[in-house]
Amino acid sequence: MIKNYLKTGWRNILKDKGIFSINITGLAIGIASCLLIMLFVTDELSYDRFHEKAERIVRVVFKANVNGEEMKEAVVMAPVAQALKNDLPEVTKSTRLAKSHNNRIEYNGTYFGQSSLAYVDPNFFEIFSFPIIQGVKNRALDKPNTVVISKSFAENTFGNIDPIGKTLKVTNRDENLTITGVIEDMPKNSHFHFDLLVSTLGYAQAKKTSWMESDFFTYLVLQKDTRIETVEAKLPAISEKYMGPQIKDALGMTYTEFTQDNKIGLFLQPLTDIHLYSDFSDATILEQGGDIKYVYIFSAIAIFMLIIACINFMNLATASATKRAKEVGIRKVLGSNKKQLIYQFLAESFIATFLAAFLALLLVSLSLPFFNLLAGKELNFQYLLSPEIILAFFSLIFFIGFLAGGYPAFYLSSFNPLNALKSKFSGSGKNSGLRSGLVIFQFVISAGLILSTLVVKEQMDFIQDKALGYEKDQLLVVRNSYLLGNNEDNYIDQVKNNPLVENLTHSAFVPAGESDNEVGGIFKNNEFQRRMSFYNIDENYIPTMGMELLEGRNFSKDFGAESDKVILNQKAIEILGFDKDPIGNTFQRDTHDGLKTMTVIGVIKNFNFKSLHQEIEPLILKYNPYGGIIIRSKVADMSVLIENLNDNWNNYNVKEGFNYSILDDAYNHTYLKERKMGTILSLFALLTIIVACLGLFGLVTFTAEQRFKEIGIRKVLGSSATQIVTLLSKDFLKLVGLSFLIAFPLSYFLMNKWLQDFAYRTSIHWWLYLMAAVVTMGIAFLTIGIKSYKAASVNPIKSLKTE
Known part of the structure; x- marks a missing residue:
């Protein structure tokens, strides 16, 4: 009996290769996307769980709010x-x-x-x-x-x-x-x-x-x-x-x-939460972790992709019910009961699902290297061959088979045989309303993802273009110049004399990327205020970095030793209460030798020396050059300069080779996690709208076939191709438009929450909604228009002969 169901199902599928191709393509993309995201999520959730005592291990952390x-x-x-x-x-x-x-x-x-x-x-x-x-x-x-x-x-x-x-x-x-x-x-x-x-x-x-x-x-x-x-x-x-x-x-x-x-204390963090739930300062973490929000986002995308693919199947199967109405009526007249018809239609659903699953596995194997590159992972196709994944995969396939084919099976098998033989089904009414609701749902997800992608891109552009308080372009950082030992000063002099070098500073403190860190307790009138960050710099740091000195003076060798002199940023001035005439004010710094008095000689404009996720904090600049050098190039293309610096380095026979970083690249790397999220979101937004448009294409195909004779009559009576396209398109485009009313408020709520993670962020501008609507509507219209124009271009004599 099962063999007969499968054989008959296969024959029925081959009768309409177009709809079948659309179905398995959409399902394959949905399943492949789900598998890729499942690999990503499984990997993110697996961190540190390989330890035998993982569920009993906790990390002790420190949290406080002091002044x-x-x-x-x-x-x-x-x-x-x-x-x-x-x-x-x-x-x-x-x-x-x-x-x-x-x-x-x-x-x-x-x-x-x-x-x-x-x-x-x-x-x-x-x-x-x-x-x-x-x-x-x-x-x-x-x-x-x-x-x-x-x-x-x-x-x-x-x-x-x-x-x-x-x-x-x-x-x-x-x-x-x-x-x-x-x-x-x-x-x-x-x-x-x-x-x-x-x-x-x-x-x-x-x-x-x-x-x-x-x-x-x-x-x-x-x-x-x-x-x-x-x-x-x-x-x-x-x-x-x-x-x-x-x-x-x-x-x-x-x-x-x-x-x-003040609040101060120790807290416990489960070992298995460290990778996804940590929000500690970068200076006190071992490695950059993940983010549970992205696990939730991508899991939701995987679920929605599957649902959209299943909706396509349901929509096309129920829409094509009229084409199979007589088949159902004849089967019932010949003795088939409802259960047998349900089995028959489910068999067709499972054939399509298993073929889509096979195609999905092929897509995953081909796309996994590209996905690894986007996600920064090393996921392997072999992970899918573990017993747990295989069991989950087949469970997923059976679930999709029932989800995608269940409603059409029960709907088609419920036809009254008399009405079925008379073909009294127009595909309108209750079932047409359901199909409309499902189309709206598809485009709610598609438009929402497109808007979310645009918001992420806008925030990344905002980060790239934001005035940081220093000029990050054309800066070259050599972190290990101290390896030159006694030759470091000679090397610095050589670099300064290079015609491609505009300026140079001797410091290991960099406002982006790898940097030294120093924090110390600050006292005012011998009373503890709070901790503040310190930068150890020389007299060339401020001009080299393109920072703005607002008051007072810079460090200078003309004034002799300046180890007890400091330059403060505006935030430090505000916290210490030096707003009026700050130059000459003093405070104490906690050192190993007790409190040391420091005198303010200058005020520098606030600059972002930490991630834009955080507000600008108080900062103290003190004279103590060491550790590395930062070079400002006169030209944007620094390849020749880097080659010169490398040659100079090699002249000193240092055991370790010349290493450098470009500050602009280090700055961008700070937001690598967000950029990866934006790229992956863009990819799945594209895939989602492709799957949704496949379903739309199938529905327009079916509608055009249903109204084949009507189109011919309208053309004979003088309707143009444009009018025919409008006739076939307007109802579907209305549904796409309605989806915006749900998608945009929902996306605003979710993306506004995401933006809250940034202390400095863009706004969700009105034109982002317009752009998302234009892109979504444009893609939908293109999908509908292609098929509608093809239907409108058919010779009317051919359509009238079909009666």
Whole structure:
């Protein structure tokens, strides 16, 4: 019986190849889009779940609001881990990780350049499930100056030689490390990646007792079935117990007095939430994570794509009911019951769905490399071959088969045989209304996605064109000039004399991309105000960066040593209350040697030295050039200048090659996540409207066939092709227009929420709605017009002969 249903279904499908082709093409695009997004979402949700204790591991984070300064830091103080382990019975283990920067490794005199290195506690591998290939897991880091390396680092450094017992030298810290273990490379879906893990037993910072300095990423393992909220409720008392005495010593007030006007405390974050739910300052994160909002957005797109594809199937199947009305009537007269007819129509639906699924798999395999490039992923087609994915895929296919074919099957099988044989079906009335509603739904999604794409593009253009308070174009950053050692000044003089160089500054502080960071406590009249960021610069920084000095003077060698002089931005002036005549005012800065008085010599215009997601914060510029150089080029094409700088660098026989970055590129990279989202959104907006227009094309095709004779009569009576096209198009275009009334308010609400993530953002202008409407209506009209014009161009004699 099933074989007969399938055979008959296949024959019926071949009778109308056009509608069938439209159906499987739309379904294939919908399924392929769903599979691609499913791979993306699955990968995003998989971060850190490979650890055996993943559901019990939490990270301790620090949040505060002190005198208006909001702090969100993923690092906490060195003694926190042990204190929480000792004081909280719910905590079974605790461990720490401290990221190290600019690590340069040598082995047997061979230089290997920069490597990712972190200091971790000896029990690190008892908490995190990184497989150890060589060495003893629980004893690999139980001695000072021991290191566990990754498999790829071992292969690149030692080849086939056994690395255990070998000594690596960290040249920038003159530190020798003995290799005691090798681990598999950390998986891509980990929120941190390091090639070298060094024991904290030889790390001086790990022995600090201060509860005022945050340096360590701290993780706890909770007992089974422990609620995070239960543990978090005990943290304020622990903060008061340990921070209280140190706040008293540093600020001269009790913990209770301090927290009357300020909020400060430790909080817990589940390990599996770190990748998608973190909003901590960039200076305190291990790696840039994802965003749960984009997971929701793309999941919704996948669902809508499938629904739209299924709507196409339903629309075309119910619209073509009149063509099959006599078939249903004859089958019923010959004894077929409703159940058999339902099975027959479902068989046709499943044939189309399985063919579409096969085509979708082909589309996924072809498009996956391109999608990986857009999304910044390394998704593999092999992921689809896992038992869980295969089961989910076939479940999806059966679900689509029933969803797409269920309503047409029940609708067609319910025809009265007498009316069916008389062909008393016009396709109007209740079912026409349903089809109209489904067309509106399709274009609500399509128009909404087009408007959302335009808003994202507008915000990205706003970010690109915004006046930042400095000139980011034609700036070249050399972060590692300190590697030149005693030759650094000579190299800087050579660069200054290059005819392609307009200006140069000696500083490691850059307002976009990788930069040094310094934060210090600020006191006024010996009373704590808040923390502020510092930039260490020279006298050429302000002119090189194209910044505007509003009052006072710049640093100058004519005034001798200026280590106690500072230039403040407008925000710092406002917070410190120096609005009137700020030049000459003083404040104190917290240093290792106690409070140091600083004198204001200038005021600089506010500039964005952090992401546009954040408001401009107070900033202090002080004279202390070191670390790197920033070069302003006279020409936009810097290829010749870069070649010259490289040649000069190589003259000094530096172990590490010349490395540079272009500030404009670094600035754009800051918003890479948003740009990727915009690009992917554009792609799926295009695919969505293609699928919707396929359905529209099919409906117009069917309508033209239904009104074939009418069109012929109208032409004989003098109607032009334009009038015929208008006749066939107007009802569908009305539906598309109605969809805007739903799509635009909904898109405004969602995109306005997305824009709230930016402290500096564009507005959703009226012309964006107009552009979205014109694009959507234009594509729809083109789709309808092509088929309508073809129908209107048919010789009327041919249509009249069909009677």
